[in-house]
Amino acid sequence: LQALAPRVPVVDLFSDLPAFNVRAGAYLIPAYSQYLPAGSVCLCVVDPGVGGARQAVALQADGRWYVGPDNGLLSIVLRRAASFQAWKIVWQPKFLSSSFHGRDLFAPICARIARGESSTDWGRQIDSSQLLQPDWPNDLAEVVYIDPYGNAITGLRASCVAASAGLMLAGVACGHQRVFCEAIQGQPFWYANANGLVEIALPGGSAARLLGVDIATPVRIAC
Amino acid sequence: LQALAPRVPVVDLFSDLPAFNVRAGAYLIPAYSQYLPAGSVCLCVVDPGVGGARQAVALQADGRWYVGPDNGLLSIVLRRAASFQAWKIVWQPKFLSSSFHGRDLFAPICARIARGESSTDWGRQIDSSQLLQPDWPNDLAEVVYIDPYGNAITGLRASCVAASAGLMLAGVACGHQRVFCEAIQGQPFWYANANGLVEIALPGGSAARLLGVDIATPVRIAC
Amino acid sequence: LQALAPRVPVVDLFSDLPAFNVRAGAYLIPAYSQYLPAGSVCLCVVDPGVGGARQAVALQADGRWYVGPDNGLLSIVLRRAASFQAWKIVWQPKFLSSSFHGRDLFAPICARIARGESSTDWGRQIDSSQLLQPDWPNDLAEVVYIDPYGNAITGLRASCVAASAGLMLAGVACGHQRVFCEAIQGQPFWYANANGLVEIALPGGSAARLLGVDIATPVRIAC
Numbered sequence: 001l002q003a004l005a006p007r008v009p010v011v012d013l014f015s016d017l018p019a020f021n022v023r024a025g026a027y028l029i030p031a032y033s034q035y036l037p038a039g040s041v042c043l044c045v046v047d048p049g050v051g052g053a054r055q056a057v058a059l060q061a062d063g064r065w066y067v068g069p070d071n072g073l074l075s076i077v078l079r080r081a082a083s084f085q086a087w088k089i090v091w092q093p094k095f096l097s098s099s100f101h102g103r104d105l106f107a108p109i110c111a112r113i114a115r116g117e118s119s120t121d122w123g124r125q126i127d128s129s130q131l132l133q134p135d136w137p138n139d140l141a142e143v144v145y146i147d148p149y150g151n152a153i154t155g156l157r158a159s160c161v162a163a164s165a166g167l168m169l170a171g172v173a174c175g176h177q178r179v180f181c182e183a184i185q186g187q188p189f190w191y192a193n194a195n196g197l198v199e200i201a202l203p204g205g206s207a208a209r210l211l212g213v214d215i216a217t218p219v220r221i222a223c
Numbered sequence: 224l225q226a227l228a229p230r231v232p233v234v235d236l237f238s239d240l241p242a243f244n245v246r247a248g249a250y251l252i253p254a255y256s257q258y259l260p261a262g263s264v265c266l267c268v269v270d271p272g273v274g275g276a277r278q279a280v281a282l283q284a285d286g287r288w289y290v291g292p293d294n295g296l297l298s299i300v301l302r303r304a305a306s307f308q309a310w311k312i313v314w315q316p317k318f319l320s321s322s323f324h325g326r327d328l329f330a331p332i333c334a335r336i337a338r339g340e341s342s343t344d345w346g347r348q349i350d351s352s353q354l355l356q357p358d359w360p361n362d363l364a365e366v367v368y369i370d371p372y373g374n375a376i377t378g379l380r381a382s383c384v385a386a387s388a389g390l391m392l393a394g395v396a397c398g399h400q401r402v403f404c405e406a407i408q409g410q411p412f413w414y415a416n417a418n419g420l421v422e423i424a425l426p427g428g429s430a431a432r433l434l435g436v437d438i439a440t441p442v443r444i445a446c
Numbered sequence: 447l448q449a450l451a452p453r454v455p456v457v458d459l460f461s462d463l464p465a466f467n468v469r470a471g472a473y474l475i476p477a478y479s480q481y482l483p484a485g486s487v488c489l490c491v492v493d494p495g496v497g498g499a500r501q502a503v504a505l506q507a508d509g510r511w512y513v514g515p516d517n518g519l520l521s522i523v524l525r526r527a528a529s530f531q532a533w534k535i536v537w538q539p540k541f542l543s544s545s546f547h548g549r550d551l552f553a554p555i556c557a558r559i560a561r562g563e564s565s566t567d568w569g570r571q572i573d574s575s576q577l578l579q580p581d582w583p584n585d586l587a588e589v590v591y592i593d594p595y596g597n598a599i600t601g602l603r604a605s606c607v608a609a610s611a612g613l614m615l616a617g618v619a620c621g622h623q624r625v626f627c628e629a630i631q632g633q634p635f636w637y638a639n640a641n642g643l644v645e646i647a648l649p650g651g652s653a654a655r656l657l658g659v660d661i662a663t664p665v666r667i668a669c
Contacts, residue, residue: 020427034383035541048427095258100417148464179497179544180325194305194546204466204494241597243650271650282484282533318481323640 008039010114015147018215022046022071023136027155029066030077031195035065041110044068045102056089056105058113058123059131065113067106075133084129087123126130143169143200143208143217150206153199154219158192161221168220169200170211231262233337239368241438244295245269250378251291252419259287267291268325275335279312279328281336281346282354290329292365292386298356309354310346330369366392366423366431366440373429376422377442381415384444390423393441394432397423401445454485456560462591464661466494468517468592469582473601475512476523477641481509481523490514491548502535504559504569511559513552521579532577533569589615589646589654589663596652599645600665604638607667613646614666617658620646650654656657 013032017025025046033042044170045212047054047069059066059074066074067089078084079115096104112122119125138153147153152169162168167174167190177189183203188210191198200207200219236255241247248269256265270277270292282289282297284304287336289297290312301307312332331403336346342348363378369374375392384390390397390413400412406426411433416422423430431437459478463471470494479488485491491661493500493515505512505520509525513522524530534556539549542550555568565571593599598615613620613636623635627648632655639645646653646665654660 015371049404052404054404097417099414103417148461181495181500183500191545194543194549238594272627274628277627320640322637326640 008041008114009036010041010043010065010110011036012043013045017044017046018145020046020048021144022048022073022219023133024036024142024155024215026073026076026133026136027140027144027197028144028153029074030080031063031157031197033066033077034196039065041065041067041114042043042108043102043110044073045106046073047071047101048189050101051098056101056109057126058087058089058109058119059128064097065110067110067113069101070131071130072133072136074131075136078131081137083183085129086126086128087119088126089122090124126160141219141221143213143215143219144197144211145201146208147216149201150210151199152191152208152211152213152217153193156198156219156221158196161198162192162223165223166222167198167200168222170213170217172211173222174200225253225401230257231264231337232259233261233264233266233333235266240267240269243269243271243367243417244367244438245296246356246363246405247365248377249299249356249359250363250367250420251376251418252297253303254380254420256287256289256300257418261286262288264288264328264337265326266333267296268295268329270294270324273324279324279332280349280354281310281312281332281342282351287406291335292324292338293354293360295354295356296360297323297354301351302361307351309349310342311349312345313347314345316332318442319443349388354372364442364444366436366438366442367420369373369436371432372424373433374422374424374430375431375434375436376415376416376420376441377420379442379444381419381421385446387446390421390444391445393436393440395434396445451655454487454560455482456487456489456556457482458489458583459491463490463492464591466492467661468494468519468591470585470601470661472503472519472522472579472582473586473643474599474641475520476526477603477643479510479512480642481521484509485511486661487511487513487560489548489552490519491492491552492519493547496547497544503572503577504533504535504549504554504555504565505574506531511548511556513556513559515547516577518577518579518582520577521582522575524577525584525606530574532572532574533565534572535568536570537568569668586666588663588669589659589661590643592654592659593663595647596654597639597645597647597655598654598657598659598663599639599643602665602667604642604644608669610669612668613644615646616659616663616669618657619668 025200041102044066055070057070061077061084069190093104144155145153174188174190177183177191183189185203188207190200267289278293280293284307316327366375367378368376386399397411397413400406400414406412408426411425411430413423490512501516503516507530539550589598590601591599609622620634622635623629623637629635631649634648634653636646
């Protein structure tokens with residue numbers, strides 16, 4: 001993709017979003033993309049309704065672009081943005097598979113945006129409020145991703161949780177530590193991760209395996 | 224690799240081919256590469272006989288290049304091609320490990336092809352029929368790949384299976400659905416995947432885990 | 447990263463190093479990087495002490511660059527180098543997370559080195575012997591990595607083990623084979639892998655699963 005789009009970073013958020021769970025993914029996208037430079041293009045795909053009635057959209061939020069389905073995946077990055085515009089993608093590729101719009105539709109649109117093509121060439125502006133999910137909370141008290149080390153990332157922004165707070169995950173109390181090297185061997189803890197989210201980790205091991213948690217496991221703030 | 228070979232796409236088919244199973248991989252290569260533009264170069268490695276008597280070859284088929292071992296891996300893409308030519312790779316790298324010709328031999332050849340070097344610089348033309356496996360079927364009624372979602376991809380081209388047909392996989396009947404969003408929760412189904420192959424999937428879950436299937440598990444068309 | 451640093455190869459050794467185990471990783475780095483051209487830059491991260499007292503360093507060894515923590519990870523590549531120089535990284539990024547110096551500190555330094563910036567712009571030269579771990583052996587008789595096929599890579603250089611030697615791993619004797627295709631089905635064996643390390647493999651299967659071994663499992667040379 002980058003080869004086609006040399007002007008700005010194009011970031012594929014496929015493999016770092018949870019399979020199937022649109023809502024969990026929605027809370028990761030603003031966390032992942034917050035440090036990308038203006039003009040960056042994010043390909044966002046958690047798309048269990050692919051081939052159905054959901055639309056293909058592009059969102060410009062605080063200067064960055066997000067391309068994906070309008071199933072709620074872009075709702076949290078939109079809700080937190082100060083400036084935004086949204087487009088329905090009306091361009092159609094010559095071949096559109098029924099199951100892989102990430103490849104056939106969203107990726108070419110990302111490339112066109114990154115090359116500087118005007119949105120009028122591929123889209124029609126829409127009211128961005130269509131992308132919102134009013135019922136979803138501002139922060140999601142659930143595990144939204146398990147990383148390759150077994151760290152359990154939540155949909156809670158660390159800036160919204162007091163460092164003095166304990167977290168309950170799968171019945172286990174997890175205290176706060178600022179950094180890994182201050183944590184106690186064998187004892188799960190939470191910390192503000194590199195993307196600003198509350199993350200439960202285990203020094204030198206897999207917190208997810210120790211606690212038996214998975215995506216969508218609820219977490220509770222125990223003050 | 225792309226950095227060395229800027230003219231055309233160079234695609235590494237390492238990680239999307241099944242480990243050890245050459246025949247299963249052979250049915251994936253034409254499916255994966257069919258949408259690549261003319262001149263693309265595919266690095267194809269499933270190579271359990273590495274270091275033995277099998278030869279290193281390059282195949283040009285319908286305008287695309289394929290580089291890999293002559294163990295049958297390229298036989299199906301060749302069989303389906305309308306125009307083709309094959310070369311034995313006679314160039315030798317300064318250092319050739321006994322176990323990783325993908326790195327030491329095939330990748331440099333891919334780069335040279337992509338840079339536009341003449342095949343006479345590294346190869347000697349051979350009769351391409353040497354690459355064929357006459358005993359292998361036109362479509363393989365087996366699971367040939369399990370993707371990261373747990374979808375079970377078969378070696379059957381969807382265009383050769385009637386949409387009205389049911390499939391039996393691990394004793395479970397799987398009906399056809401056009402798209403994921405029309406499938407029934409908890410119920411495995413088959414559909415024509417984005418590369419034109421028959422794929423058994425489970426809405427929101429892993430079909431492979433539910434059905435206990437793996438690469439080489441047979442599938443049966445139950446009309 | 448490569449996009450930012452077009453002059454020389456920049457290699458990310460994140461995903462091919464074992465999680466948490468600094469010592470195991472130290473024996474992989476010289477093996478992985480030995481064939482990279484002069485000027486290459488390796489981003490080396492196994493960093494359980496991130497956020498603590500350990501320093502960020504850059505090492506130039508035999509013409510290649512290595513950037514990472516000074517926790518011992520770079521000690522073996524340094525010990526084996528004929529020429530070397532080391533720098534403490536004194537540059538600070540605007541935002542430095544407490545847990546991901548790979549992204550926030552090491553990667554930007556790699557990019558600056560690859561662009562040809564002078565080390566005086568970001569570092570202060572130090573005595574490289576600070577990076578050594580005198581107690582660590584020249585070769586490590588342990589599993590240091592399990593690859594995606596289930597091959598168990600050890601910290602032993604194959605050039606230091608006689609081909610006539612047997613290896614004991616998890617109570618199982620493993621004889622030597624030159625190449626995979628000469629090994630016996632179902633029987634684990636060892637061979638000199640493509641990076642010069644002793645590796646225990648199983649033809650067509652996962653040696654690690656068969657033998658029940660993991661990173662840090664000891665291996666014994668049985669002459």
